[in-house]
Structures are given as structure tokens and as C-alpha cells.
Amino acid sequence: MRAYLEHLPVSDTASWSLRDRRLDDAIPFQWHHHPEYELTLTLNSRGQRFVGDHVGTYGHADLVLIGPNLPHTWASRAKLLADAPHVALVFWFRGAWIAGMTDGTVELRPVRDLLERAQAGLAFAPETGLALMADFQDMFGLPPLQRLHGLLSILMRLAGDATARPLSRAVPQVVQGGRSRLDRVLAHLHRHYAEPLRMAELAGIAALSVSGLHRMFVRHTQTSITRYVAGLRIGEACSRLSTTMQPIGLIAEAVGYPSLANFNRQFRALRGMTPRAYRRMFAPRDVVGDGLKTP
Incomplete structure (x- = not known):
């Protein structure tokens, strides 16, 4: 099995994408990468997380920010509540798009620094995931403009979070073919x-x-x-x-x-x-x- 290039959903009304993924049986091992940043909050699930050369365990309220083209996957071992699904609340956004805002906006410089650190993947403490869980869930019921505001608000909060720790020692470089x-x-x-x-x-x-x-x-x-x-x-x-x-x-x-x-x-x-x-x-x-x- 090779790491496949995932093609993410595109919206005519928003500059970024999100997905509420619910799986009754398991989160399968699907080794993949994509050119977008990915912010994922995983709920009601425990198992292993693979990001670049990182292998570690994850549990409820696992919150991870992954940089562009960094191969990754989750593979569940069990649910915490047997009658509820594994849940992954996922946000994707392009580096060029977010850079267009952060590079020219002094107030968003912390977000720019956060994204630079996320090239190798960043994992946050479960307490951070729990604190942001309602914000993530609310995003799916908001109109596009309020979603954008909500995304920037979440990224700003993560930029000031001292619990963030890098995951992979290997950082993917821009690949021209091959x-x-x-x-x-x-x-x-x-x-x-x-x-x-x-x-x-x-x-x-x-x-x-x-x-x-x-x-x-x-x-x-x-x-x-x-x-x-x-x-x-x-x-x-x-x-x-x-x-x-x-x-x-x-x-x-x-x-x-x-x-x-x-x-x-x-x-x-x-x-x-x-x-x-x-x-x-x-x-x-x-x-x-x-x-x-x-x-």
C-alpha cells in the first residue's frame, strides 16, 4: 500500500474545507498526504497516530495540526463509548491562502509562527482538545464568514498554547516529481x-x-x-x-x-x-x- 495523494473537497462558498467524519467500526490505517494543512480533533477513539516518522498513541480529544505533504494516518484500536462512533472533526486549508492573510497582518503573526512549527506536525494536550471541542462542533452549523472567523480564532488560541509538541523528525520538502x-x-x-x-x-x-x-x-x-x-x-x-x-x-x-x-x-x-x-x-x-x- 502506498501513501496516496488525497484530493480534498472544494467549496464555491468557502476558502477552506471541513468534515465531520463518523465511523462506527474503526478508523482505518490509510497512509496519505495532501498539500493542505490539516487540523484534526479526534473524539471517542483511542489507538495509534502515525505522522511522518512519528508513531504514538492517541485518545479522546486528540488534537493535531499537520503541515503540507506530511504523510499521516490514524488507526483506532477501540472506542470509549461503544454505542457512539469514532469522530474526527477535520479542517483543511491551503498554505498560500493562509499565508496571504498572516504575512500582511501583524495581528496574525502568531498564526504564521504556528504554521511554521507545524511543518513536522504538532500535537496538543488533551485538555486543549477538550477546551476547543465545542468550538469545533459549532463550526459545522455556521455560515461561511463566521466559519472563517472561527477558524482564525481557533488558530490564534493554538498559537499561544504552550502544550504543543512536535511529532515528526522528518519534514517533507517540496517535491518536483518522484x-x-x-x-x-x-x-x-x-x-x-x-x-x-x-x-x-x-x-x-x-x-x-x-x-x-x-x-x-x-x-x-x-x-x-x-x-x-x-x-x-x-x-x-x-x-x-x-x-x-x-x-x-x-x-x-x-x-x-x-x-x-x-x-x-x-x-x-x-x-x-x-x-x-x-x-x-x-x-x-x-x-x-x-x-x-x-x-
């Missing part, structure tokens, strides 16, 4: 990162030589394939360490490290602590509630 080659490689890595890394196989997927593959990958992601895969593996390990009581050795093997010693070294290099210390940071807690209601 996007499908990179997408094929990225999709394969996200599906098979726990397996042994075979450069010849990846080169074949990209229809390039091994050296050509390396040059393309570094040029467009600003990191090497080896480091990118390590980020995916350690990201999945963090997800398991924080949400399960699986033995650390089992987690290491499941994410692609047969050697526990090697896993510990890689984990410390990327997270600055041991897997055991990372697990101790997460106390069991019930994430149901805090504003969750049947939509």
Missing part, C-alpha cells in the same frame, strides 16, 4: 518497520539504485532510512510501554530488535532514558469522561 517513489518507500517502511531492513528491496520498490534511494530519501525527509526506521520502531515501543504491561524483551522483539541490549541503546539514544524509566512515567489512568458524550 513523489510516488518516496510514497511507496514510506508506505512499505510503515507497514514493515519491525522486519529486517533490506536496502535492495527498498531500492526495488523505488525503482532506483541503493545509492539513488539514499539520496532521494535524505533529500526529501532530511534523515536517513536507518534513522527513520529507528524512529518508527521506538515510537511503537513507546506506545506499548505506556499502554500495556508487556515484558520489555517482548516489546523489543515485536518492534524489530531481537537483541534487548541493542533495543536499550537505541531507545536511550532517541528518548534519553531507558525503556523501564519511560514506562514508569505512565501511571494507570481512566481516560473516559472529561467532556465525552454521545455525539
